[in-house]
Amino acid sequence: MAVLASQAPIFYAENGCAELSNYLRASKPSMIFVLVDSNTHNNCLNIFLQQLETTITIEVIEMEAGEEHKNIETCSGIWETLSELGADRKSLLINLGGGVVTDLGGFVASTFKRGISYINVPTSLLAMVDASVGGKCGVDLGNLKNQIGVINQPEMVLIDSNYLSTLPANEMRSGLAEILKHGLIANEAYWEKATNLEALTLEDLDSLIIESIEIKSRIVQEDPTEKSVRKTLNYGHTLGHAIESYFLTNPNKITLLHGEAVAAGMIMATHLSYKICGFPEKKLENITNKINELFPKINLLEEDYEVVLDLLKFDKKNSHGNINFVLLKDIGKAELDVIVPNDQLIEAMNYYLKN
Known part of the structure; x- marks a missing residue:
C-alpha cells in the first residue's frame, strides 16, 4: 500500500523491501550510501542490509546520535566523506534513523552536488509519523531549531514498525x-x-x-x-x-x-x-x-x-x-x-x- 506525500510514495512493511528493490533495478544508482547514527548502526543496520537486494556497492556513513549533532558541522563531515568515497550525482543516500538522521540526511542529499536522490527509512515513531514525511530537510543553527534547510521530496519513504522494538519508552x-x-x-x-x-x-x-x-x-x-x-x-x-x-x-x-x-x-x-x-x-x-x-x-x-x-x-x-x-x-x-x-x-x- 502506498500513500502519496506530495511527490514521495510511502510504503509499509514488506512492501517497502520489494518497492526498494524495484527502484534500485530501475534507477541503477552508481553507489548506495546508508546514513546511520550510533544507535541505528547498532540496532537497525544489519536488519536493513539483510533486506536490501542489490549488487550495487554500499557504503555506511555514521554520525553521532542526538539533536546537538544536527548542525552544519555534521553535514560538512558527511559531504567530505561522500566526496572521499567517490559519490557522484547518480549516487543514492538512504537515511536509516530517527528524525535527526532523516532531517539532516535529506538536507545533505539535497545540497551535495546540487542534489542527489535520497530515501528515508525512519526507525523511530517520531520519524515515521512526522520527520520523514513531507520533504522538509534541515539542520539547527546553534540552538535554534531547523533554521537552515530546504523542502525536497525523497524518492520514497519506507515504514516498518518492527524497528520500533529497538526504541526506549x-x-x-x-x-x-x-x-x-x-x-x-x-x-x-x-x-x-x-x-x-x-x-x-x-x-x-x-x-x-x-x-x-x-x-x-x-x-x-x-x-x-x-x-x-x-x-x-x-x-x-x-x-x-x-x-x-x-x-x-x-x-x-x-x-x-x-x-x-x-x-x-x-x-x-x-x-x-x-x-x-x-x-x-x-x-x-x-x-x-x-x-x-x-x-x-x-x-x-x-x-x-x-x-x-x-x-x-x-x-x-x-x-x-x-x-x-x-x-x-x-x-x-x-x-x-x-x-x-x-x-x-x-x-x-x-x-x-x-x-
Missing part, C-alpha cells in the same frame, strides 16, 4: 506527541483513538501510524510549501520549539526530546485557543489531563519565561516582525497566523505549570 512517547497533534488538527475520533492507550495493541499501533501519516500526507499534498494549511502541522510547536531550544543549551536543564517539548507546547497552544478562539473549555481540560497523563512535566520555571519568549522571534512561521501562532477554534478547526500578545503567552505558560 521515552522515544516512543516523543513520537506519540506528533500523533496526538495530528488528532487535534484533524479530527476528534482520531484524537480519542490515540489517547485510549490502555486498549492499544501492536496492530492498533500500525493502524495509528498509517492514519497519522495519511493526515500529514493529505495536508502536504494540498500545500507542499507551507503557504496555508500546512502551517497547521506546527500546532504546539511555536512555544514547544522555543522551550526545546532553550533546554538544549542551558546547562541547568535536562535536554528535552522533541515530543516532550511539543506536548507542553500543545497544552499552552490549547489554552491560547480557549482564550483567543473560543476553543471549548471542557475539551481544554480533557486535552490537558490526557497529555499530562502521558508526558512528564517539564522543568519550566517562571524565571525561564523571558528567554523562551525571546526565542519565539526565530520561529519560521513569523513574518513582518509578527509572531504567528496556529490555534484551534475546535478539534479539527484551525485558525492560522494568529498574533498573540505577551501577557497571554505568559498566562498560557502559567496554565501549563499549574495544571
Whole structure:
C-alpha cells in the first residue's frame, strides 16, 4: 500500500523491501550510501542490509546520535566523506534513523552536488509519523531549531514498525506527541483513538501510524510549501520549539526530546485557543489531563519565561516582525497566523505549570 506525500510514495512493511528493490533495478544508482547514527548502526543496520537486494556497492556513513549533532558541522563531515568515497550525482543516500538522521540526511542529499536522490527509512515513531514525511530537510543553527534547510521530496519513504522494538519508552512517547497533534488538527475520533492507550495493541499501533501519516500526507499534498494549511502541522510547536531550544543549551536543564517539548507546547497552544478562539473549555481540560497523563512535566520555571519568549522571534512561521501562532477554534478547526500578545503567552505558560 502506498500513500502519496506530495511527490514521495510511502510504503509499509514488506512492501517497502520489494518497492526498494524495484527502484534500485530501475534507477541503477552508481553507489548506495546508508546514513546511520550510533544507535541505528547498532540496532537497525544489519536488519536493513539483510533486506536490501542489490549488487550495487554500499557504503555506511555514521554520525553521532542526538539533536546537538544536527548542525552544519555534521553535514560538512558527511559531504567530505561522500566526496572521499567517490559519490557522484547518480549516487543514492538512504537515511536509516530517527528524525535527526532523516532531517539532516535529506538536507545533505539535497545540497551535495546540487542534489542527489535520497530515501528515508525512519526507525523511530517520531520519524515515521512526522520527520520523514513531507520533504522538509534541515539542520539547527546553534540552538535554534531547523533554521537552515530546504523542502525536497525523497524518492520514497519506507515504514516498518518492527524497528520500533529497538526504541526506549521515552522515544516512543516523543513520537506519540506528533500523533496526538495530528488528532487535534484533524479530527476528534482520531484524537480519542490515540489517547485510549490502555486498549492499544501492536496492530492498533500500525493502524495509528498509517492514519497519522495519511493526515500529514493529505495536508502536504494540498500545500507542499507551507503557504496555508500546512502551517497547521506546527500546532504546539511555536512555544514547544522555543522551550526545546532553550533546554538544549542551558546547562541547568535536562535536554528535552522533541515530543516532550511539543506536548507542553500543545497544552499552552490549547489554552491560547480557549482564550483567543473560543476553543471549548471542557475539551481544554480533557486535552490537558490526557497529555499530562502521558508526558512528564517539564522543568519550566517562571524565571525561564523571558528567554523562551525571546526565542519565539526565530520561529519560521513569523513574518513582518509578527509572531504567528496556529490555534484551534475546535478539534479539527484551525485558525492560522494568529498574533498573540505577551501577557497571554505568559498566562498560557502559567496554565501549563499549574495544571
